[in-house]
Amino acid sequence: MSTILLMSTMDLRDDLSFGSHEVRTWLDAGDPAEVEYIVVWGAFALDYDTLPKLKAIFSLGAGVDHLGDLSGVPDGVAVVRFVDPLLTEEMTSYVILNVLRFHREDPWYRDRQAAGEWEQIIPPAAGDVRIGVAGAGELGSAAAKALFDLGYDVAVWSRSRRSSEGMQSFIGRGALPDFLGRTKILVNLLPLTDETRGIWCAETFTMLEDGAYVINAGRGASLVEADLLACLESGRVAGAALDVFEQEPLPEGHAFWTHPRVFVTPHAASLSNPVSIGDHVMRNIVRIERGAGPIGLVDRERGY
Amino acid sequence: MSTILLMSTMDLRDDLSFGSHEVRTWLDAGDPAEVEYIVVWGAFALDYDTLPKLKAIFSLGAGVDHLGDLSGVPDGVAVVRFVDPLLTEEMTSYVILNVLRFHREDPWYRDRQAAGEWEQIIPPAAGDVRIGVAGAGELGSAAAKALFDLGYDVAVWSRSRRSSEGMQSFIGRGALPDFLGRTKILVNLLPLTDETRGIWCAETFTMLEDGAYVINAGRGASLVEADLLACLESGRVAGAALDVFEQEPLPEGHAFWTHPRVFVTPHAASLSNPVSIGDHVMRNIVRIERGAGPIGLVDRERGY
Numbered sequence: 001m002s003t004i005l006l007m008s009t010m011d012l013r014d015d016l017s018f019g020s021h022e023v024r025t026w027l028d029a030g031d032p033a034e035v036e037y038i039v040v041w042g043a044f045a046l047d048y049d050t051l052p053k054l055k056a057i058f059s060l061g062a063g064v065d066h067l068g069d070l071s072g073v074p075d076g077v078a079v080v081r082f083v084d085p086l087l088t089e090e091m092t093s094y095v096i097l098n099v100l101r102f103h104r105e106d107p108w109y110r111d112r113q114a115a116g117e118w119e120q121i122i123p124p125a126a127g128d129v130r131i132g133v134a135g136a137g138e139l140g141s142a143a144a145k146a147l148f149d150l151g152y153d154v155a156v157w158s159r160s161r162r163s164s165e166g167m168q169s170f171i172g173r174g175a176l177p178d179f180l181g182r183t184k185i186l187v188n189l190l191p192l193t194d195e196t197r198g199i200w201c202a203e204t205f206t207m208l209e210d211g212a213y214v215i216n217a218g219r220g221a222s223l224v225e226a227d228l229l230a231c232l233e234s235g236r237v238a239g240a241a242l243d244v245f246e247q248e249p250l251p252e253g254h255a256f257w258t259h260p261r262v263f264v265t266p267h268a269a270s271l272s273n274p275v276s277i278g279d280h281v282m283r284n285i286v287r288i289e290r291g292a293g294p295i296g297l298v299d300r301e302r303g304y
Numbered sequence: 305m306s307t308i309l310l311m312s313t314m315d316l317r318d319d320l321s322f323g324s325h326e327v328r329t330w331l332d333a334g335d336p337a338e339v340e341y342i343v344v345w346g347a348f349a350l351d352y353d354t355l356p357k358l359k360a361i362f363s364l365g366a367g368v369d370h371l372g373d374l375s376g377v378p379d380g381v382a383v384v385r386f387v388d389p390l391l392t393e394e395m396t397s398y399v400i401l402n403v404l405r406f407h408r409e410d411p412w413y414r415d416r417q418a419a420g421e422w423e424q425i426i427p428p429a430a431g432d433v434r435i436g437v438a439g440a441g442e443l444g445s446a447a448a449k450a451l452f453d454l455g456y457d458v459a460v461w462s463r464s465r466r467s468s469e470g471m472q473s474f475i476g477r478g479a480l481p482d483f484l485g486r487t488k489i490l491v492n493l494l495p496l497t498d499e500t501r502g503i504w505c506a507e508t509f510t511m512l513e514d515g516a517y518v519i520n521a522g523r524g525a526s527l528v529e530a531d532l533l534a535c536l537e538s539g540r541v542a543g544a545a546l547d548v549f550e551q552e553p554l555p556e557g558h559a560f561w562t563h564p565r566v567f568v569t570p571h572a573a574s575l576s577n578p579v580s581i582g583d584h585v586m587r588n589i590v591r592i593e594r595g596a597g598p599i600g601l602v603d604r605e606r607g608y
Contacts, residue, residue, distance in 0.1 A: 086429050089455055093430065096454070097404035100397055109569050116561045118553035118570040122577065125390050126397065149453065150400070151393055249422035257420045265413050266422040273426065 002285055003053075005029055007040040008060070017278040021285070039281055043068035048077075055288055056080055058281050060272055062087055062139060064298050065192040065219065073300070080284060081304070083296035084276040088142045094217055094269035095143040095187055096150070098241035102185055102213040103129050107239065107261065126151035130209070132183030134199075135218060136161040137304070139270070140189040155179060159195070180207035185215065191304035192219035202227040211238040217269040220244040229255055232262070243269040306589055307357075309333055311344040312364065321582040325589070343585055347372035352381070359592055360384055362585050364576055366391055366443060368602050369496035369523060377604070384588060385608070387600035388580040392446045398521055398573035399447040399491055400454070402545035406489055406517040407433050411543065411565065430455035434513070436487030438503075439522060440465040441608070443574070444493040459483060463499070484511035489519065495608035496523035506531040515542040521573040524548040533559055536566070547573040 003022045006012060013023055016039070024030055032050040041060035044067065048054065056078040059067060064081055073079060101107065104123050112119055129152050133144040136158035148154045148167055155168035157179040162169045170179035173195075180186070186208060190196045200214065201224040208214075214237055216223050225246050231237040239261040245254075248267055256262045284294040298304060307326045310316060317327055320343070328334055336354040345364035348371065352358065360382040363371055368385055377383060405411065408427050416423055433456050437448040440462035452458045452471055459472035461483040466473045474483035477499075484490070490512060494500045504518065505528040512518075518541055520527050529550050535541040543565040549558075552571055560566045588598040602608060 089430055090427070093404055093408060093454065096400065097408055097410065100401035100404070104397060104401055106401065109572070110567075112570070113561060113568045116556060120570050120572040120575060122575045123394070125577075126393060146454070150397065150450070252420060257417060263414075264417045266416070266424050268413070268424040271424060271426045273429075 002036045002289070003034050004037045004039060004281070005032075005035045007038060007044055008042060012274075015274040017275070019278070019282050021282070037281070037285060039277075040067065042066060046072075048072060048074050056284070056294060058082070058284070059298075060277060062270070063191055063219065064304065070298075070300055078288065078294050079298040079300060080294045081296040081298055082272060082277060082280055083138060084273070084280055086273050086276050087270050088138055091139045091189070091217060091270040092143045092146045094243065094265075095189075095215060096146060098215045098263065099129075099131060099147060099152070099185055099187070101241065101263065102239055107263075127153055129153060130155070130182050130184045131187065132157060132179055132185070133187045133189060134158070134179075135189035135191070137189070137191065139217075140187075143187060143189060155182060176204065177207050180204060181209070183212060184209045185213045188214070188216045188218040188222060190218045190222055192221055193303040196222045198222065198224050200224065200228070202230065205231045205237055208237070210236060212236070213238055214240040215242075216240070217243045220246045220248060225256070229259075232259065239263070241265075243267055306340045306593075307338045308341045308343060308585070309336075309339045311342060311348055312346060316578075319578040321579070323582070323586050325586070341585070341589060343581075344371065346370060350376075352376060352378050360588070360598060362386070362588070363602075364581060366574070367495055367523065368608065374602075374604055382592065382598050383602040383604060384598045385600040385602055386576055386581060386584055387442060388577070388584055390577050390580050391574050392442055395443045395493070395521060395574040396447045396450045398547065398569075399493075399519060400450060402519045402567065403435060403451060403456070403489055403491070405545065405567065406543055411567075431457055433457060433488055434459070434486050435489045435491060436461060436483055437491045437493060438462075438483075439493035439495070441493070441495065443521075444491075447491060447493060459486060480508065481511050484508060485513070487516060488513045489517045492518070492520045492522040492526060494522045494526055496525055497607040500526045502526065502528050504528065504532070506534065509535045509541055512541070514540060516540070517542055518544040519546075520544070521547045524550045524552060529560070533563075536563065543567070545569075547571055 001020055004018055005024050007026045033052055035051055036053050036055050039058045054077050058080045059082055062082055064079060070079055105121055131147050131152045131154045133140050134157045136156050144154050144156050144167055155170060157170040188200060199222050228240060241263040243265045244267055250256060256264055287294050305324055308322055309328050311330045337356055339355055340357050340359050343362045358381050362384045363386055366386055368383060374383055409425055435451050435456045435458045437444050438461045440460050448458050448460050448471055459474060461474040492504060503526050532544060545567040547569045548571055554560060560568055591598050
């Protein structure tokens with residue numbers, strides 16, 4: 001039995017189950033010298049000198065950028081992303097829904113229905129629709145594979161990882177123009193790092209096929225919202241499905257709320273499931289106690 | 305080189321390519337005694353005594369019910385459905401789009417966006433969503449398999465065919481209550497026969513899980529529209545995606561046009577691709593000329 005400190009602005013003790021481990025909250029932390037594990041959502045700052053037994057910090061999300069600066073975390077303390085098959089499955093279904101929405105011209109059909117018009121358009125075959133998935137982590141790889149299985153022409157862009165199974169790989173910043181030049185539907189699932197902040201902007205949108213679509217389920221700060229709005233205005237980008245934003249919740253009066261070609265969801269593409277989180281943390285505690293590395297270990301140098 | 309008679313209300317000669325075969329149209333048929341193949345969309349009546357060389361009648365669609373009464377077609381003349389991987393792929397993508405639309409509560413999120421509200425709901429895991437696919441032909445089997453691959457709990461109901469790969473099979477009319485009792489999202493891909501006309505009605509909708517969804521991409525006449533509207537009103541059915549209707553085009557002023565929980569498409573789930581049709585007909589002519597059975601041969605006894 002280990003001692004877990006649960007740090008979040010809401011008291012999540014009733015939602016998250018960590019079996020027989022002792023769970024303390026932020027406001028009732030007791031003696032920090034006894035804390036072995038921290039489970040956290042949101043930026044935090046700790047005096048690690050008071051936490052001599054700390055072994056790991058678990059993020060409640062798939063990313064860790066929301067945790068803020070991790071440079072002070074001692075080397076012996078593992079930082080662990082939330083990795084979960086259900087989280088991955090949910091993200092994949094979000095991506096497929098929005099790819100199909102654009103590929104099958106569903107917004108156009110919704111407009112035709114509203115106008116009472118019976119009119120058909122033949123969509124291109126999936127094999128003629130070029131999808132570009134940016135990001136080759138758990139989420140990006142799973143989404144790319146599922147789209148590939150549905151018959152789409154899928155390419156993956158990442159910093160270093162090669163994709164498999166008949167999908168084209170584009171590696172590194174230098175390959176970005178070629179990747180975007182063949183992309184009709186861009187799916188962003190990149191982690192937020194210094195390199196990916198603001199990566200989707202006027203310059204890169206212009207590299208896309210004309211009338212392209214943008215799906216962002218990675219991080220809001222990777223996309224320059226004003227540039228996307230301008231490209232939607234010019235027709236360079238034909239539509240966007242956005243789950244994440246520069247500021248969340250998306251502010252009242254933001255142009256995205258009422259834009260007819262923007263499909264907003266409230267950071268809900270893939271919601272951490274309380275049961276899965278408990279399982280993930282407990283399984284990883286078993287691994288760490290046995291001396292094995294946790295699943296979802298973050299490379300702090302790389303930032304994800 | 306064979307002589308093909310192309311029968312449709314529109315002149316499709318510029319759209320459909322049949323290679324070096326001689327193609328005649330309805331209005332310029334020449335000597336019927338020379339016609340070996342007929343390609344047709346819509347009901348028709350022929351004096352088969354004047355067509356001694358006729359070998360096959362090709363439907364331009366996946367179904368043949370639109371051809372009307374086929375009882376007069378001589379035994380030696382094959383009736384052939386349109387079977388095409390692209391047609392199947394398109395139907396599968398229509399089904400997935402609409403399953404995801406309902407599973408992920410997309411209509412609810414569209415309403416939230418329109419209201420400027422940032423609110424999340426956690427959808428059930430795909431494995432907890434019970435999909436019932438009615439029809440185990442090319443289209444039904446492909447859709448069921450794709451949904452199964454996405455993690456859904458899929459069951460298939462058909463007259464006689466058992467489905468594979470971990471999906472539950474329900475066979476025959478007697479199994480319909482059990483099939484519907486475990487179905488949250490019903491997908492109709494049945495052919496239209498005497499047995500399936502009006503099969504989706506008040507009686508069968510009431511067998512579904514409460515708050516179920518109905519997706520009809522089979523035939524409009526299999527669904528009793530007034531009953532569906534009543535079940536949408538009572539909440540028994542929570543939403544419907546309809547591609548086919550009792551009367552097509554869907555008449556002006558029909559309640560479906562403006563119903564907030566009905567998603568109308570104009571018989572466009574899977575549009576026959578002109579290139580594919582030409583290939584399908586030409587390949588089957590080669591098979592028939594060689595004495596092989598055509599792909600898509602209709603069992604006239606069974607009706608599909």
